[in-house]
Amino acid sequence: MLGLGSWCLANAGVSLATPAQGRTATPAAMPRLTRAHGVINLSRVETDRPQVALTFDDGPHPQHTPRLLDILAEHRVRATFYVIGSLVHRYPAIVQRIVAEGHELGNHTWAHPTLSRHGDHRILSEIDRTQEIIWQTTGHLPVTFRPPYGAITPRQSRMLHASRNLPTVVWSVDPQDWRRPGPAVVAQRMLQGAGPGAIILAHDIHAATVAAVPEALNGLYRRGLDCVTLSELIGWGRWGPEAPYRHRIAGAGSRRTG
Numbered sequence: 001m002l003g004l005g006s007w008c009l010a011n012a013g014v015s016l017a018t019p020a021q022g023r024t025a026t027p028a029a030m031p032r033l034t035r036a037h038g039v040i041n042l043s044r045v046e047t048d049r050p051q052v053a054l055t056f057d058d059g060p061h062p063q064h065t066p067r068l069l070d071i072l073a074e075h076r077v078r079a080t081f082y083v084i085g086s087l088v089h090r091y092p093a094i095v096q097r098i099v100a101e102g103h104e105l106g107n108h109t110w111a112h113p114t115l116s117r118h119g120d121h122r123i124l125s126e127i128d129r130t131q132e133i134i135w136q137t138t139g140h141l142p143v144t145f146r147p148p149y150g151a152i153t154p155r156q157s158r159m160l161h162a163s164r165n166l167p168t169v170v171w172s173v174d175p176q177d178w179r180r181p182g183p184a185v186v187a188q189r190m191l192q193g194a195g196p197g198a199i200i201l202a203h204d205i206h207a208a209t210v211a212a213v214p215e216a217l218n219g220l221y222r223r224g225l226d227c228v229t230l231s232e233l234i235g236w237g238r239w240g241p242e243a244p245y246r247h248r249i250a251g252a253g254s255r256r257t258g
């Protein structure tokens with residue numbers, strides 16, 4: 001963790017510089033996110049609402065992601081997927097299914113580099129290429145970004161916010177599922193520290209993580225915690241096919257945003 005903190009999100013909102021029209025296989029030119037919100041980075045959301053965000057990184061995976069989507073559908077739960085751009089290019093149908101089923105997409109770079117070792121040019125090219133493939137594939141744009149390994153400097157995070165209006169989102173709960181401790185341990189760790197505003201990290205590229213999800217969801221239910229997407233946790237409203245950019249619009253005037 002590199003000094004990323006929580007932020008007051010009371011006035012957070014996202015809007016677009018141009019109307020979002022792309023809901024077809026050939027979407028319009030990619031819109032730009034505007035600078036209408038003040039969220040630069042966060043690891044959890046300050047809230048009293050009994051909500052957490054389940055986030056899944058490093059996919060899509062050809063087998064594990066569809067299985068996870070089945071489980072989330074059975075439990076009527078929405079999650080946020082921080083996808084890798086090169087894998088979106090490889091598995092477009094899975095990414096389209098993620099969106100069609102009401103989940104949120106976040107930007108997790110094109111090739112998963114350790115960004116803190118790279119310059120701004122590389123960072124922006126990783127981000128832009130991934131935004132573009134997600135836009136072309138789904139007609140929707142991620143509104144948050146997660147750095148691989150959580151490795152980004154505060155300066156880089158501010159640069160990204162200033163130039164692309166993308167908040168850096170890390171996590172407050174890390175089950176270390178990539179160490180493959182087994183589903184029971186992963187589920188137990190996902191529950192540890194899960195309280196209002198928690199952002200729970202997991203990876204949908206491991207079978208054991210997907211196997212842990214039902215038990216984790218049941219545990220969250222028992223604690224009275226609802227699972228929402230990252231945008232919902234922040235208070236921006238739904239990210240999805242029905243209202244892809246229906247976040248609080250600041251200074252958008254009479255402009256329609258799809």
Ligand SMILES: [Zn+2]
Nearest residue numbers: 057058148149
């Ligand atoms: Zn990752």
